[in-house]
Amino acid sequence: MKRSELFFSVILLPVDCLALLGAFVFSYNLRGSSDLITSITNASIAARLKYDPSGALVLTYDHYLRYLGVIIPAMLLIFAFSGLYTIRSNVSWPKRIAQIFIGVSMGEFFILILFLLKKDFFLPRSVVLLSWILGTVLVLLGRLLVRALQKQLYLREMGIVRMGVIGSGRVAKDVMKQLDGNPYTAYRVVLHMENPSVDTAIDTIHKANLDELIVVSDQYNNDEMIRLREFCLESDISFSFVPALLTALESTFDVQTIRGLPMIEVRPTPLEGWGRVMKRAFDIVGAIFFIILFSPFFLLITLLIKLTSPGPLIYKHRRIGKNRESVTIWKFRSMRWEYCTGVGHNGDDYFRKLLSDHPDLEKEWRQTQKLKNDPRVSGIGKILRRTHLDELPQFFNVLFGRLSLVGPRPVVEEEVTHFGEKANILFTVKPGITGPWQVHGGNDLEYTERVKMNAQYIEHWNLWRDIVILLETGLLLFRRGDRGAY
Known part of the structure; x- marks a missing residue:
């Protein structure tokens, strides 16, 4: 271990200390008077309070600093247990930001516990809220400054x-x-x-x-x-x-020690144990949010489909999901009714005749399992597919636990043969509304490339990646002529 590595880990302690101190002191001076108690009957508390210019009672500055002498070291200890002072940490910045947010939040929770346990402790809610926000921001800024200093030294070949x-x-x-x-x-x-x-x-x-x-x-x-x-x-x-x-192997590994013996556990995906619980909770919250957000579109699309095309509103199709179990997927119907092949209707004969009459379409279908200029799609269906709005009902599939927000797209039985040796890994998770290949090439990608991207997503899953894929998918809704939306 280089001395420079130890130095930059140790220097974070005073940097974080100054950031937290600045946040608490600044919050004390910016407190809102409407949040303060104006009448105190307990004499032990009143002795530690003073009137501010607005006439409100606040904790005196001396006593405030004394409490900070306990609070800030406690928060630094929380930071240490959160891994924020790990030497040579390979944690990405998004995860580092999450660690800082959690660390400051736990520190503020410690303050609330102190407030409940000590009757002579009095702190306005506005100070707690402001110090929470400022503490997160200032700690992050302090670490960015330290990181900028590191980069400059490394560019000069110092401390490498x-x-x-x-x-x-x-x-x-x-x-x-x-x-x-x-x-x-x-x-x-x-x-x-x-x-x-x-x-x-x-x-x-x-x-x-x-x-x-x-x-x-x-x-x-x-x-x-x-x-x-x-x-x-x-x-x-x-x-x-x-x-x-x-x-x-290209799998996830856990290194454990059992009675002094090092062991490496090979897992197909981090989506086991708490990873699965975290993803499911994220799916439920996200599905409810998107259903509420897109509720006006549900009504508008319903009217447009009913006015422009005969047949049912929802297209139901059986696909292969987790553990190769059959799942029924819901979509707004985008095809002409005679070509639909979902639950309750069979348009396979029409489709086979279409392919036999058009060899170029048959070749494209064999390569990608999709048609770029699909003659089966209705007028409103083309718009829905280009914007991905036909998939809005799948948020209910997510809410009911049949799909996930992010994951490999659900496939039909005929597509499984394209999975090859990756089939086992692809069926270890729930299929998703969107996934990595939808936002990185779309249907222009060869099928083998899609399989590879889905397998890499499963083997190296993390919640932040789900969030990024959802944000990238959202941008596709506003792109005209999206190359992958068919």
């Missing part, structure tokens, strides 16, 4: 971590790309050896003056790996390695 990588193949290349692909990070790959002998590796590492070594190779036996590790310990070089199995 000299990295060495042993190994060949895709994973070794990915490791080097991640480490050496950004000049604003501390890492610099100064040594790469593909498959050297242990003696050659030790001799070369000794001359390279490394700070850290990563071994991505399965050519060494246990004794040789131990020898490399012992050399790194003697030379004050951090030692890491990627097990050979992990180079062949």
Whole structure:
């Protein structure tokens, strides 16, 4: 571990302390008088209060600062338990912002508990609210300033971590790309050896003056790996390695220790345990929000479909969902009634005749399972598909637990053959209204590319990615001539 890494982790403590102190002091001076109590009967509380210019009673500044002497250290301790002072953290900035928000919120909750337990503690609600908002903003700004300072030092090659990588193949290349692909990070790959002998590796590492070594190779036996590790310990070089199995898998891993034995659990997706609970809660809240938000569109689309095309309003189609179970998907009907193939109607014969009469359409259907200029679609249906508004009823599918807001699109049985070896991973989660390939290429993508993107989404799921995909999907609603909306 470099001293610079430890320095920047430690320097965050006084930076956060000053940010929180500034937030609380500023909030004290900006408090709203309407939120203050104007009559205090308890003498022990009244002794700690004074009248402000508006005639309201407030906690005296001296006593306020005394309480901050307890509150701020408690909040810093909460930050530490939240992982905000982890040395060499690889947490993304969106997740870091979430950690800061949660840390400050827990600190404010501590203040409320203090208010309830101590009868002589008096603090206006306006101060609590303002300090919560300002604390989050100032802590974030402080960390951005520290990060900006780090970047400038790294650009000048100050405080960098000299990295060495042993190994060949895709994973070794990915490791080097991640480490050496950004000049604003501390890492610099100064040594790469593909498959050297242990003696050659030790001799070369000794001359390279490394700070850290990563071994991505399965050519060494246990004794040789131990020898490399012992050399790194003697030379004050951090030692890491990627097990050979992990180079062949693209799954989620959990490292655990059971009675002193290290174990790596390979999971197909983070959507297990609390991940599944979190996603379901997000789906319920999101579905209710979108149903209310788009309620005027439900009424307008209903009228347009009924006025322009005979047949039912909702198109119901059985698709393959989680665990290969059949699910009924709802959409506003966008096809002419005679071509519909959903529940209650069979237009397969019409469709087969259409394809046989148009070889170009048959070829396009075999490649993408969709038609760009589909003659089966009605006039209003083309608008609904281009804007994705035909999928609004699927928010009710989400609310009832049949779909998720984000996930692989539900497919028909004929499409499963295109999944290949990825079929098992794709059926471990609920299908979604939108997904990664819908916002990154749409139907212009080859089917194999869609399968790959869906598998990567499942294997590396996180809630923030769902939020980003939903925002990107929302932008598609306002794009004219959306290339992927058919």
